[in-house]
Amino acid sequence: MNPYAPDTAEPGSVEAIAKFTTEARFGNPWVAYVPASDTVPSPTKYLGHVVGAEGELSSTAKIYGYFRKLAETSPRVRVQVIGRSEEGRDILLAAISDEDGIRDLDKLKDATAALADPRKTSPEAAEALIASARPIYYFNAGLHSTELGSPEMVMELAYRLAVSEQPMIRKIRSEVVVLINPVSEPDGRDKQVDWFYRYLKGKTDFDNLPPVSPPYWGHYVFHDNNRDTHQEALELSKAVSRMFFEYHPTVVHDLHESIPLLQTWNGTGPFNTNLDPILVNEFFAMAFAEIGALTSAGMPGVWTWGFGEGWGHHYLDSIAVNHNSMGRGYETYGNGTAETVERVLRPNEERYAGRPVTSREWYRPMPPPRKLRWSLRNNTNYMESGCLAILDYAAKHAKEMLRDFYRKGYNSWQKGVKGGPYAFAIPDDQGDRRRVAEMVDLLLTHRIEVSRASAPFKVGEGEFASGTYVVRLDQPYRNYAVDLLLPQMFPPDAAYEPYDDVSWSLPVHYGVEAKRIDDAKVMDVPLAPVQSGFETRGEVRGTGPVFLLKDTGQEALLALRNRLSVFRVEIAEKAFKSGDKDYPAGSWILSDQKGLADAVKRASAELALDFDSAPAVPDVARHESKLARLAVWHTWADTEAIGWVRYVFDREKVQYSYIRDEDIRAGRLRERFDIILFGDCYLRLQDQIQGIDKKYGPMPYMKTKDTPNLGIPDASEDITGGIGWAGMAKLEEYLNAGGLLITLGNGAAIALEGGLVRDVYRKSGAVNTPGSELRVKFVRPDHPLAYGSPEVTSAFRTGLTVYDIAVSGRGGVVLQWGTKLRIEDREEEAAEGAKPKDPKDPAKKDEVKMLVSGAVKGEDELEGRPAILDLPAGKGRVVAFLFNPIHRDLNRSDHRFLWNAILNWNALPPPR
Ligand SMILES: [Zn+2]
Known part of the structure; x- marks a missing residue:
């Protein structure tokens, strides 16, 4: 009898998987064999060992080689390059579906794109589309490089999806399009694989391993590559963004390894109030589908809820959450090495939401054992089984998932149509035109539509000049626009500490004003759309010979000093006047120098900085700004x-x-x-x-x-x-x-x-500011560090x-x-009988609230x-x-x- 019928197990695969699975309960029949195929090479044949074999890791090139081989040999697989890393490696994407799905991929993409914009697609038209559309389910592997298992696992998952004839897999193929990014951080993967073979191979004493990570993963950052969604600074985020707007996947799913044995994310709350409530339901429905499937297969340690909070959505999967799709992730259990090692889940160390990970809870019906021998194959089994369980869910709920996707976009758009707020207005000249333009460009990168006023306009909130940027909120990504443009107010009574930053508001952190408009008249303002990559230039007034730059807080001044590296630059220590114009301390004075006029012109165009000519150097206290080594x-x-x-x-x-x-x-x-x-x-x-x-x-x-x-x-x-x-x-x-x-x-x-x-x-004391913007005050407003800044301003503080x-x-x-005195000084003042300040006292006026955006605990201790x-x-x-x-x-x-x-x-x- 063949227990894997209608598949045939590839000879030796059952034994190899059993050999590397440390206990039978850490596996299940879905992943206990590799299906045989006459035409498509299995990962085992390609790699020379089964996926998850002890002590074996594959480089990016090897993994990509396998996916390309799959695409060559199977009509159910297609690959494409979606980006290139900072160090020049491709970022590859594989699509897997049945033959029809791959043949009609463009049509399927058109359908999800149409569902993404409810302004163009009525509810009736959406229903008609949903009848033939498919949910697109994206997996992101290999993001954090010490989390070794997912790039290996996805080779087997892709192969199984392409060749298995199990009814469950056939249904997944015919109902869903699966996308896999096998190595989303390829620069880190390759360093990590070299590191493993150089320093870790053969070592099994887990408590005495050498450092499991090389000193670098990506070209710039490590773990933070998963905190880049709002910023989109890194190539890997750009690649996923490109993928997202090409496919509009219904789900973006990140594969991580840090928590025993499989934690499926959704968060303890508080959930971000800009999220559609539909999403919270999806979070839990999907997580419990996974827990149900794996727990009933006898696999311990599969759980949800007590990790993260659901407030911050700046992770890689969040691109989906922020754009009306579904973003989620797993933490499975990895060793940081491909060797099999003994692990202990110590109740005092492995704690989540205040409870040991080994405790039985409503969200963890079958906890993991306290002591276990753990292998790369165990990790593969858990991750792959979870992926299969959720793809099975997607196949069974395909139409409902597409309907929810459309509905979230529709709801978001309608909130903007009904208003409150209707729009945001962002004046273009706020002291740093380049920073304003970069913020607007970032909104455009997120496909939030931005326009410019073609004429001056007046609404309840004030008068705005022609050229003011306007973000109208009657658009599908309205919720994300609001989330990015208003300050965050993390609930002070939240039951659990947040996981990461709780503030990301772009105007707050760029120091730019984006005025919330609740006056519906803004909808009548004539606007011209702005396209990503638009140009902002500076102005050079006059031809010299002396040039002045008024310090209005421009961020580009350090870049400017570098562009003008061969020139003498002086900085005014006091305010001065030239012609009819006032210049504050910190303004730049460029005396007559050969070649200066051309250099100033070039820098002005590149950095969007304005310069004024003067006939002579103004008489003001100043110092030379020497280019520092x-x-x-x-x-x-x-x-x-x-x-x-x-x-x-x-x-x-x-x-x-x-x-x-x-x-x-x-x-x-x-x-x-x-x-x-x-x-x-x-x-x-x-x-x-x-x-x-x-x-x-x-x-x-x-x-x-x-x-x-x-x-x-x-x-x-x-x-x-x-x-x-x-x-x-x-x-x-x-x-x-x-x-x-x-x-x-x-x-x-x-x-x-x-x-x-x-x-x-x-200073001891219970101060906690989890990634929040706080009010600060210059005690020495004449210090050069204060140049370009108001005396009372704000800064970002983490814990x-x-x-x-x-x-x-x-x-x-x-x-x-x-803005206040230290608590000791305040107490001293009170003890000396100083009268409490009258709120109308002018000295009281700058005693403003410390919190600008996010959360602060122990404010009095920090003041x-x-x-x-x-x-x-x-x-x-x-x-x-x-x-x-x-x-x-x-x-x-x-x-x-x-x-x-x-x-x-x-x-x-x-x-x-
Ligand atoms: Zn991770």
């Missing part, structure tokens, strides 16, 4: 957040040297650099100094014959040991010689707690240490959190504490940002604070 230092122990710094500098074409721990240890730093920038990182002080444990060393990260993918974007003969105390001494020597050390976010610890400066201490500073050092505080410190160190300086001014590519309005430190490094005022 800038070093960006990364530890080998954590290259993530500094990767975003590199990303922004590369985009802005800013010159810098990218230096390593060993470059710090080598010393002579002041001879080589004016500024050393140490970025935000998750490392504690001891690890910032000591780096990766030396017991694993020497650990080369080099391009060699056996590891051709390592050594990029930076290389080392030994990544262990950090800078060590020797490196700390070199940093001290650098500061003593007059160097400037800038630290960002948690990187401040090395200076403040490592003893490079004095007087600063950790970082709160520091305070002794009275003797308090003159080093440049910027503070909130008045330092946000930026400028402290003396030897003859040099430490400028410590106690937030990260380059958090991913989100908080654009914070960049200028950092640029000011770089542009004025040689003219920071004497410490007070």
